[in-house]
Structure formats: C-alpha cells, structure tokens
Amino acid sequence: MDYLRTQLSNGMQVLLKEIHTAPIISHWLWLRVGSRDEPKGFTGASHWVEHMQFKGTKQFPSGQLDKDISRDGGFWNAMTYIDWTTYFETMPAPKIDLALRLEADRMANSLFEPEEVASERTVIISERQGNENSPLFKLDEDMQAVAFESHPYGHEVIGEMGDLETMSRADLYQHYKHFYVPNNAVLAMAGDFDTQKMLTRVEELFGQIPAGEQPARIAQDEAPPEEERHVETKGPGETIFVRAAYRAPRANHPDFFPLTVLDSLLTGPSSVNLFGGGISNKTSRLYDRLVETEKAVSVGGGLQATIDPFLYAITATVHPQRKAEDVIAPLDEEIARIQEAPPQPAELARAVKQAQALFAYGSESITNQAFWLGFAEMFDTYAWFERYLERLEAVTPADVQRVAQAYLRPEQRVLGIYVPDGVV
Amino acid sequence: MATKTKTLNTQAIPGTDDVTRVQLPNGIVVLARENPHSLSVTVRGYLEAGSLFDPQEKLGLADFAADALMRGTAQRDFKAIYDTLESIGASLGYNGGTHTTGFGGRALSEDLNLILDLLAETLRQPAFPKPAIERLRAQFLTGLALRSQDTKEMAGMTFDEMVYRGHPYSRPEDGFPETINAITAEDLAAYHKKHFGPRGMIVVIVGGIDPQEAVDQVSAALGDWHNPEQPNPLELPEWLPLKTRASKRVEIPGLSQSDLVIGTAGPPRAAKDYMAAAIGNSVLGQFGLMGRVGDAVRERAGLAYYAYSSLGGGIGPGAWTVQAGVNPANEEQAAELIFAEIQRFVDEPVSEEEISDSQSNAIGSMPLSLESNGGVAQALINIERHELGLDYYRNYPTLVKAVTREQIRETAARYLQPDKLALAAAGPTRAAGPTRKD
Numbered sequence: 001m002d003y004l005r006t007q008l009s010n011g012m013q014v015l016l017k018e019i020h021t022a023p024i025i026s027h028w029l030w031l032r033v034g035s036r037d038e039p040k041g042f043t044g045a046s047h048w049v050e051h052m053q054f055k056g057t058k059q060f061p062s063g064q065l066d067k068d069i070s071r072d073g074g075f076w077n078a079m080t081y082i083d084w085t086t087y088f089e090t091m092p093a094p095k096i097d098l099a100l101r102l103e104a105d106r107m108a109n110s111l112f113e114p115e116e117v118a119s120e121r122t123v124i125i126s127e128r129q130g131n132e133n134s135p136l137f138k139l140d141e142d143m144q145a146v147a148f149e150s151h152p153y154g155h156e157v158i159g160e161m162g163d164l165e166t167m168s169r170a171d172l173y174q175h176y177k178h179f180y181v182p183n184n185a186v187l188a189m190a191g192d193f194d195t196q197k198m199l200t201r202v203e204e205l206f207g208q209i210p211a212g213e214q215p216a217r218i219a220q221d222e223a224p225p226e227e228e229r230h231v232e233t234k235g236p237g238e239t240i241f242v243r244a245a246y247r248a249p250r251a252n253h254p255d256f257f258p259l260t261v262l263d264s265l266l267t268g269p270s271s272v273n274l275f276g277g278g279i280s281n282k283t284s285r286l287y288d289r290l291v292e293t294e295k296a297v298s299v300g301g302g303l304q305a306t307i308d309p310f311l312y313a314i315t316a317t318v319h320p321q322r323k324a325e326d327v328i329a330p331l332d333e334e335i336a337r338i339q340e341a342p343p344q345p346a347e348l349a350r351a352v353k354q355a356q357a358l359f360a361y362g363s364e365s366i367t368n369q370a371f372w373l374g375f376a377e378m379f380d381t382y383a384w385f386e387r388y389l390e391r392l393e394a395v396t397p398a399d400v401q402r403v404a405q406a407y408l409r410p411e412q413r414v415l416g417i418y419v420p421d422g423v424v
Numbered sequence: 425m426a427t428k429t430k431t432l433n434t435q436a437i438p439g440t441d442d443v444t445r446v447q448l449p450n451g452i453v454v455l456a457r458e459n460p461h462s463l464s465v466t467v468r469g470y471l472e473a474g475s476l477f478d479p480q481e482k483l484g485l486a487d488f489a490a491d492a493l494m495r496g497t498a499q500r501d502f503k504a505i506y507d508t509l510e511s512i513g514a515s516l517g518y519n520g521g522t523h524t525t526g527f528g529g530r531a532l533s534e535d536l537n538l539i540l541d542l543l544a545e546t547l548r549q550p551a552f553p554k555p556a557i558e559r560l561r562a563q564f565l566t567g568l569a570l571r572s573q574d575t576k577e578m579a580g581m582t583f584d585e586m587v588y589r590g591h592p593y594s595r596p597e598d599g600f601p602e603t604i605n606a607i608t609a610e611d612l613a614a615y616h617k618k619h620f621g622p623r624g625m626i627v628v629i630v631g632g633i634d635p636q637e638a639v640d641q642v643s644a645a646l647g648d649w650h651n652p653e654q655p656n657p658l659e660l661p662e663w664l665p666l667k668t669r670a671s672k673r674v675e676i677p678g679l680s681q682s683d684l685v686i687g688t689a690g691p692p693r694a695a696k697d698y699m700a701a702a703i704g705n706s707v708l709g710q711f712g713l714m715g716r717v718g719d720a721v722r723e724r725a726g727l728a729y730y731a732y733s734s735l736g737g738g739i740g741p742g743a744w745t746v747q748a749g750v751n752p753a754n755e756e757q758a759a760e761l762i763f764a765e766i767q768r769f770v771d772e773p774v775s776e777e778e779i780s781d782s783q784s785n786a787i788g789s790m791p792l793s794l795e796s797n798g799g800v801a802q803a804l805i806n807i808e809r810h811e812l813g814l815d816y817y818r819n820y821p822t823l824v825k826a827v828t829r830e831q832i833r834e835t836a837a838r839y840l841q842p843d844k845l846a847l848a849a850a851g852p853t854r855a856a857g858p859t860r861k862d
Contacts, residue, residue, distance in 0.1 A: 021461040022436050022795055054713065063723060067712040071781045073788015092788055119726035127729035130749045132680035133575055236678030238569040269513070279515045282506035292502075297563040319562050320569065350511050357513025357532055360463040364796040421678065 011183025025191030026090040026370035033179035044159015047080040057109040104205040181212030188374030231416040238422035240318035248312035251305035251379040258399035264351040267301030273362035342397035444635035456635035465631030466797035470524040472624035484599020487520030495556035498549040533632035544645035575683040583848035621651030671847035682851025690744030693737035704832035706782035709733025773829035
C-alpha cells in the first residue's frame with residue numbers, strides 16, 4: 001500500500017498519498033452530504049451551503065479565502081453532487097498549509113451572514129436559470145422526478161426554484177451545522193509531502209474540531225418502477241433528444257463492474273477521470289447502430305458511482321430529419337441483442353485496454369489522483385479504485401449478458417423525449 | 425523541503441536544455457519533451473490552413489474539412505480509422521480554426537507510431553467519402569441549431585459581427601446552415617489539395633518517449649510530404665475600432681437566462697503589451713472569484729453566477745471582453761456595473777495590492793498548468809506559434825514581475841476605450857416588467 005489511510009480521534013478520515021513527480025500538492029475535503037440528504041422543501045440546500053463556504057469566517061472574511069489561495073498560485077473549486085460535497089485546492093507544495101488552515105476553519109466557523117445569504121440566493125437562482133437554458137437539464141430534471149417517487153435522487157442538485165426562493169438563513173445554517181462535522185468528513189491529499197509530517201499537521205488543525213452527532217440519513221431504498229414511465233419535456237429549439245434511464249446498481253455492488261463493461265460496449269468508455277478527459281466512442285454498438293445509420297447525430301451513456309442505486313442513462317441527439325421513434329426502436333433492438341447473446345471476448349478485452357489507457361492519462365494529474373483518493377471513499381473505500389482495473393478484467397461475457405438482462409429492462413426505465421417547439 | 429522543491433521546479437518547467445526542436449527539410453517543425461513519469465504520450469500541432477480562406481458562400485469549409493479528414497482515407501474507412509484508435513484507448517482529432525487547423529491526440533507511449541501513421545494518412549490521403557460527409561453535415565447542422573439556442577454563443581457571435589465588421593474575425597468558423605449546405609465533397613477535396621501541406625506545420629510530442637525517437641517517428645511519417653501549391657498565409661486587414669459605443673440584442677424566445685458580452689479587440693499574443701494586458705485582465709475579471717467584475721456583479725450585486733473577463737490573444741487582435749450570465753430583467757443593471765468597472769480600469773492604475781496579487785497568481789499557477797503532458801504540449805505550441813523562445817516559461821516570472829501599474833493602465837486605455845465598446849446580449853423575449861420568464 002503506497003498511501004496512508006487513518007482516522008483522527010474525532011472520527012475524521014484521512015488519506016495521504018505521496019507523489020513526488022512535481023512540486024505540487026492537491027488537497028481535498030469531502031463531506032458526506034449532497035442532494036441525497038435534502039427533504040422536500042429544502043432542495044438545493046447542500047449546494048447553497050457550498051456557496052456559503054466561500055462567504056467568510058472570522059479568520060477568513062468573505063472574498064478573502066479565494067484571494068489568498070489564488071495569490072499563492074493555487075487552483076481551487078468546490079462541487080456538490082447527489083451524494084457529497086467537496087472542496088479542493090491544488091497548490092505549489094510549500095504553500096499548501098494555507099489550504100489546510102482554511103478548510104479546518106470553514107468546516108466549523110462559517111458565518112452565514114444574512115446579507116451574504118440574501119446575495120447568494122440571487123446568484124444561485126441565476127445559476128439555475130443558466131441551467132434551464134439547456135434542453136438536457138430540463139429533460140433530466142423531469143426524468144429524475146419521475147424515476148424516484150420518494151428518494152431524494154428525484155431532484156436536481158441545484159434544487160427546485162420554489163425552494164431556492166423560500167429557504168431561510170436558519171435552514172441553511174442548520175444543514176451546515178448538522179453535516180459539517182469531522183466524523184462526516186474525509187480529507188484526501190496527494191502530492192509532494194512527507195506523510196508523517198503532514199499527518200501531524202492535519203491532526204493539529206482538524207483534530208481539535210469536536211465530533212458531532214452522526215448525521216441521520218433520510219434516503220430510503222426505493223424499488224425501481226414496475227412499468228415503463230414516459231416523460232415529454234417541451235421547450236425551445238429544433239433538436240430532439242431521447243434519453244432512456246434505467247435503475248443502476250450502487251457503486252459497491254458487484255454488478256457495477258459488468259455494467260461498466262456493458263456501458264463501454266454500448267456507448268463507449270466512460271472516462272474515469274474528473275481531470276484528464278476521455279476518448280471517442282465511434283466503434284461502440286449504439287454509435288454504429290444509431291449514428292452510422294443516420295437516426296441520431298450522437299449518442300452517449302452515463303453510469304455514475306453512487307451510494308444508492310441511481311440511474312444509468314443513454315442519451316441520443318436525434319438526426320435533424322428523424323423523429324424520436326426512429327431512434328427508440330433500434331436502441332431497443334440493440335439492447336435486446338446483448339440480452340440475447342453474450343458479447344465476444346475481444347469486445348471485453350478492448351473495453352479493458354481502453355480503461356487502462358484512461359487510467360494512464362488520469363495518473364498524469366496529481367489533482368486527479370487526489371480526487372480519486374477521496375471520491376472512492378464516498379461510496380466505498382479507496383481500495384475500490386485500486387482494484388478497478390482488476391475487477392473489470394474479471395468480467396466475463398456471460399456477466400455482461402446477465403446485467404443487460406437484469407438492469408436494462410424496459411419496464412424499469414424512464415423514457416424521456418425533449419420535444420422542441422420548432423418541430424411540428 | 426525548500427531545496428528539494430527548487431530542484432523539482434526546474435525540472436517541471438520546459439526550457440532550452442530539455443526541449444528538442446528540429447525543423448525537417450520539408451518545413452515541419454517538431455518539438456519534443458520527455459516526461460519520464462508518464463506512461464502515455466500527447467501529440468499536438470497545427471497546419472497553416474484555416475477559415476480565413478473560406479469563401480463567404482461556403483463559410484465553415486475549413487472547419488468541415490478538418491472533421492472530414494477522419495471520415496475515411498485511401499486505405500481505411502471511418503470504422504477502420506476509429507477501430508485503430510479506440511481498440512488501444514487512443515484518440516486523434518482535428519479542429520478547424522481561423523488561422524490554422526489544429527490536431528491533437530494521445531496514446532500509451534508504445535502506441536505513438538500508430539497515432540503518427542494515422543495522422544500522416546488522414547492529412548495526406550483523405551478520401552472525403554460522400555455518405556460519411558453527409559452524416560457529418562447533419563452533425564454540423566445540429567450543432568448550428570443548438571448554437572442558435574445558446575445565449576452565450578449567440579451573444580459572442582453578435583459581438584464579433586459588431587466589433588470586427590469588415591474584418592475576417594467577424595465570421596463564425598462553423599458557418600451558417602446555408603453555407604454548410606452549400607459545401608460539397610469536391611469542395612473539401614479541392615480545399616485540402618491546395619491548403620494542406622508541411623510548410624508552417626508544427627508537431628509537438630510530450631510524454632513517456634525519448635525526444636529523438638519522437639522526432640524520428642514524425643520524420644518517418646511526414647518527412648517526405650510536399651505540397652508546392654500551398655499558398656502563403658493571408659495577411660489580416662487592419663482592424664478599425666468602433667467610432668461610438670454600440671449595442672445589439674438577439675432574442676431567443678423561451679429561455680430563462682441572458683448572456684452579455686462587452687468589450688472590443690485586444691492585443692495579439694505576440695504584442696509587446698500583451699503581458700501587461702494579461703496581468704491587467706486578471707485584476708479586471710479573473711483573480712480570486714473573477715476579479716473586480718466578479719466582485720461587483722456577483723459578490724456585491726448578486727446578479728450573476730458568472731461574470732468575468734477574458735483576453736483572446738492569438739495571431740491577430742483577438743477579443744478582450746467581459747461576459748456575464750444574468751436574468752433578462754437585470755441586463756441593464758449588470759451592463760452598467762461592467763461599464764463602470766471598465767471605466768475605472770482605464771482611468772486609474774490598479775492598486776499595489778491588486779497587481780501584486782495577480783502577479784503572484786500568474787507565477788505560482790504556471791507550474792500547475794504544466795503538470796500534464798497536454799499542458800506542456802500546449803506551452804510548446806504557444807512558444808513556437810508566437811515566437812516566445814524556448815526558455816519563455818523559465819523567464820516567465822521575470823516577465824510577469826516587470827509589468828507595472830502604469831503599463832496596465834496605459835494598455836487598458838489603449839484597447840478598452842470606454843466610448844468605443846460593443847455590448848452584445850442574447851436572451852429571451854422580455855416582458856415590460858422585471859418578471860421571470862419561463
């Protein structure tokens with residue numbers, strides 16, 4: 001094992017991986033809170049809290065922390081997802097202490113000044129309106145709402161407009177205090193440091209934050225739909241989109257790996273890298289079946305590593321001279337084909353080689369390596385990532401056929417169509 | 425720790441002693457740099473063929489041709505090309521620009537020769553097969569349909585039409601539906617035959633490979649390529665500023681948000697005042713959370729999720745703009761705040777603290793941008809394309825520190841003349857009052 005995985009006395013988990021290829025350190029703080037933890041009426045709270053984490057503490061007033069990091073040549077950002085929220089800073093190695101001090105401080109001491117909450121409300125509404133300009137955001141939002149009846153995966157991370165207009169400072173602060181406790185956090189760092197020295201520093205800064213109550217979870221497992229559900233989203237434009245969303249297994253379920261291979265065969269390899277890019281999908285089965293036959297102009301698939309079963313979605317952009325039905329029938333035939341006959345071993349070998357290459361590309365970036373160190377902990381442990389290639393290699397043609405039969409069942413899916421005003 | 429960091433720092437920044445630069449007899453310049461930590465290799469470069477040569481009625485020709493190179497060659501059809509690439513987890517693609525056609529790809533190091541063979545084959549013997557061209561046309565037309573619904577793209581296009589009227593930079597490289605429909609397979613072949621050649625071509629290779637071997641492989645693949653017909657690059661006509669401030673709004677019914685673009689033409693990348701403009705631009709709309717513009721429009725007024733400035737640079741006078749995404753009811757208020765920030769930027773020198781912050785950021789973040797093979801490859805392209813010198817990134821801290829507050833103010837005033845700026849907006853139809861549109 002070439003990294004340290006340990007826990008502080010307050011329950012905060014710490015992963016440290018030395019990489020000495022460049023004088024850079026990437027620091028990530030992960031909180032186990034996302035839209036999965038938001039009841040109705042409070043949708044978007046996790047993302048809004050993430051914004052408020054840039055609005056100041058006593059030690060680092062609003063506008064100060066992003067300037068401090070940038071001044072030292074750092075690259076920083078934050079992301080909120082359905083399962084988690086994360087903050088990262090990649091910095092020249094001698095400067096990284098600033099990132100540690102800042103994250104330790106804002107884990108417990110953010111102010112949530114009322115005027116800052118008010119100003120951020122309109123910023124987030126603007127962010128949501130920008131999203132609404134996109135046909136696929138609208139389609140996605142409608143489909144998620146239909147795919148889940150009670151599970152909070154049924155709403156978008158950004159939250160519903162009504163909730164963004166009504167949530168109060170008290171609601172947000174409570175969300176923050178409830179979830180931003182060290183026993184709900186993972187600190188992951190990779191780069192040019194000495195593990196023992198860094199661990200000592202992490203303990204000094206984060207070890208003093210008292211543990212909180214273990215946050216309660218509202219998400220309850222929800223059975224997939226029993227019959228196919230249809231969504232039609234109308235909006236501006238001329239381009240039709242078709243999306244089929246199936247209930248996927250959770251990331252730590254053994255079927256996740258055969259489904260990853262299945263996705264690769266159907267729609268091309270998904271990039272395993274947040275930083276590092278992917279490769280094209282022009283030899284995938286659905287590209288061949290839909291794009292080469294001029295039913296669609298593009299097709300893609302998305303399988304995401306999540307805590308609870310989420311959605312595996314296949315999305316096609318319909319050819320300008322075609323209709324949605326022209327895409328749906330051949331899409332269904334292709335899925336039936338892999339359900340009826342296992343793929344050739346050579347197809348699996350190709351999927352594995354592609355994943356190996358994507359791994360090599362991703363390992364160039366220290367930021368990407370630090371990302372994986374923490375991300376895998378959100379739904380499993382870092383060992384999940386370490387064994388990823390090995391587990392893909394172990395997938396057999398029969399496994400792929402079996403997961404196609406088990407997960408890509410039409411009665412379990414939501415079929416969505418974006419119908420533009422410009423098409424009559 | 426400090427000593428160790430210093431040693432590594434030198435290694436991380438490319439320079440004369442670790443970049444191999446060779447010009448092949450046919451004109452191709454090869455730049456190579458080894459990254460001993462990498463198992464993969466990145467290939468990037470460009471040729472001197474771009475949309476500047478596009479006839480008005482076939483605008484989009486260079487862009488179309490760039491993508492069409494990968495649709496079939498004398499030896500391989502579309503499927504065989506992508507089978508070569510995807511079966512080894514590699515990538516290769518072309519991208520049509522205004523002055524040049526760029527290419528980029530990557531592979532595991534042992535597969536570099538496969539990428540270079542394919543690069544040479546698609547560059548030298550593209551077949552432009554008609555069925556594949558029609559499929560590509562449909563993809564372009566869909567892209568243009570989506571563009572017409574994209575507020576950011578439409579505001580940007582409108583801005584270019586205003587600021588660069590009568591100049592080739594006014595034209596969108598991806599054309600219009602009618603011009604894309606006018607392009608035939610024969611047009612693509614004729615354009616390729618005339619404009620694609622080794623003169624002015626750059627190939628950069630970075631990654632887990634010995635530089636000399638990289639040069640040898642490029643030479644084997646492309647060293648015997650010649651095209652006597654290749655024309656000289658076109659001279660850009662002079663750019664003339666607007667005489668007064670101008671504004672234009674494009675309506676896209678049914679959307680929720682508007683985009684604004686405010687600005688004018690800025691310095692070319694190779695201009696003497698480019699560095700002052702770049703540091704100034706950081707103060708204006710980049711540093712921290714989007715600089716002064718982000719502070720005014722997002723942090724203080726809460727009007728936008730994004731509000732920032734950008735400096736185009738490039739071969740010619742690329743745009744220097746401030747952009748923001750706002751609620752349609754807030755367009756005027758946001759524009760006023762942005763104009764006020766530009767006015768202040770032109771009237772007063774930035775503060776000591778501001779220039780020092782942006783200088784530290786530029787110097788500190790540079791090694792981060794050189795972390796990946798792709799980052800180094802892009803740096804080497806910049807060096808070659810703008811004749812910056814192989815030690816440019818090693819000298820970079822000195823160049824950055826040499827910029828003064830007064831230089832920034834002078835540079836800002838030279839380019840961003842407040843009474844000659846353009847404002848382009850794209851967004852939904854607006855009601856009389858400040859109501860949100862769905």
